[in-house]
Amino acid sequence: EVFSSTAHLSTVLNAEREIIGQLERYIENAEIKTDRLRRYIDEFNDIQVRADVDEIVGNPLSAYQLVKRLTVDWGSVERLLYDNSWQARSGIGKWSTNLELQGYHRHTFQQPIRGRTPAEIKGLLISTRTKYNLGNGLSYDDETKNYQALCRGEQLRSDSIVASLNCYLSDRGHPSFYINPIKVEVHSHDPPLFTFHDVIYESEINFIKEFSKPLLERSTVLGNDGNAREVSNVRTSQNAWLTDDAQDDYSRYQLKIIMDRLSRVTGLKIHGEQNSEAMQVANYGIGGHYEPHHDYLFKDKTPEQLANVSPINYATGDRLATLMFYLSDVTRGGATVFPRIGAAVWPRKGSAVFWYNLRKSGESNPLTLHGACPVLHGSKWGTK
Numbered sequence: 001e002v003f004s005s006t007a008h009l010s011t012v013l014n015a016e017r018e019i020i021g022q023l024e025r026y027i028e029n030a031e032i033k034t035d036r037l038r039r040y041i042d043e044f045n046d047i048q049v050r051a052d053v054d055e056i057v058g059n060p061l062s063a064y065q066l067v068k069r070l071t072v073d074w075g076s077v078e079r080l081l082y083d084n085s086w087q088a089r090s091g092i093g094k095w096s097t098n099l100e101l102q103g104y105h106r107h108t109f110q111q112p113i114r115g116r117t118p119a120e121i122k123g124l125l126i127s128t129r130t131k132y133n134l135g136n137g138l139s140y141d142d143e144t145k146n147y148q149a150l151c152r153g154e155q156l157r158s159d160s161i162v163a164s165l166n167c168y169l170s171d172r173g174h175p176s177f178y179i180n181p182i183k184v185e186v187h188s189h190d191p192p193l194f195t196f197h198d199v200i201y202e203s204e205i206n207f208i209k210e211f212s213k214p215l216l217e218r219s220t221v222l223g224n225d226g227n228a229r230e231v232s233n234v235r236t237s238q239n240a241w242l243t244d245d246a247q248d249d250y251s252r253y254q255l256k257i258i259m260d261r262l263s264r265v266t267g268l269k270i271h272g273e274q275n276s277e278a279m280q281v282a283n284y285g286i287g288g289h290y291e292p293h294h295d296y297l298f299k300d301k302t303p304e305q306l307a308n309v310s311p312i313n314y315a316t317g318d319r320l321a322t323l324m325f326y327l328s329d330v331t332r333g334g335a336t337v338f339p340r341i342g343a344a345v346w347p348r349k350g351s352a353v354f355w356y357n358l359r360k361s362g363e364s365n366p367l368t369l370h371g372a373c374p375v376l377h378g379s380k381w382g383t384k
């Protein structure tokens with residue numbers, strides 16, 4: 001009954017004012033929320049547009065920020081979207097605290113590092129010159145020291161040895177290279193260690209990468225107890241085996257062309273499972289590495305570990321040689337280093353590094369101990 005008295009009308013009027021007030025706060029909140037969301041979107045958009053994928057995932061700072069966005073920022077966006085506390089000022093408080101905290105993290109994260117390029121970080125790590133030993137019979141500690149020093153780009157060999165390392169053009173004894181000979185770079189004469197430059201082409205590299213991307217899984221090593229392979233900090237990368245049965249006709253054809261060329265380059269028959277293992281593709285992200293190890297399979301193994309060597313390897317014999325080619329340049333880090341030889345091979349897209357794991361006598365050569373240095377900036381793709 002609104003006509004019988006005005007008393008109740010004033011209550012209604014007050015209620016209306018209250019509703020208007022709440023609606024205004026609701027709109028105000030919604031505007032703040034939209035504003036925050038807009039700022040997130042602008043910021044993410046800006047980062048996405050600015051750089052290409054390799055640049056984002058390969059730069060330690062942007063890779064860190066990407067992970068932070070996935071784990072923290074997008075969580076805040078989600079909370080913003082689902083937070084319906086339209087009447088609570090405390091809601092706004094919560095959002096802004098959140099954002100301030102993130103601003104703070106961004107601040108503390110960026111300030112100390114800004115301007116310090118990986119080169120300077122690397123510079124900080126370079127120790128004063130220590131005396132290095134090379135060869136067999138080094139302690140594990142010395143080998144680790146050499147591995148790290150080589151990864152930092154230090155020279156461990158005498159100037160005269162380094163001066164004896166040469167580059168040359170070679171047809172590798174095959175007519176297909178008469179006109180366009182292979183560029184060979186020698187990293188060590190004994191044991192022989194070379195890179196063959198520009199032996200795999202851009203289109204082939206893209207083919208191998210695209211083909212293996214969906215197959216990549218965290219790499220494993222043979223467990224000490226001889227049991228199945230396990231994930232380990234010794235080898236932090238992802239890899240994929242390009243086995244014959246996983247391939248369609250077109251892929252098999254592409255791989256055959258590459259393998260035939262590499263057979264001519266190395267002078268070894270490497271195509272087909274009787275002659276070499278399936279191709280293995282590896283991708284290392286920032287910090288990804290493989291600690292020094294040997295590629296040969298039969299020496300220095302316990303009977304339990306030997307029991308784990310696959311029958312095909314017994315049938316075909318030990319790994320005579322390793323040929324590994326780089327499918328990417330690496331901005332910093334990621335060298336393949338030989339702590340007992342003192343050699344470091346820096347990845348170059350399209351080049352292949354080659355060495356014999358066994359001597360001519362068939363015995364394994366312990367000097368071929370090698371490892372992959374941690375990637376500092378960029379990402380590393382290799383296949384062997």
Ligand SMILES: O=C(O)CCC(=O)C(=O)O
Nearest residue numbers: 290295335336371372382
């Ligand atoms: O990636 C590298 O530089 C070395 C890889 C390696 O030694 C291996 O896969 O056995």
Ligand SMILES: [Fe+2]
Nearest residue numbers: 293294295370
């Ligand atoms: Fe290896």
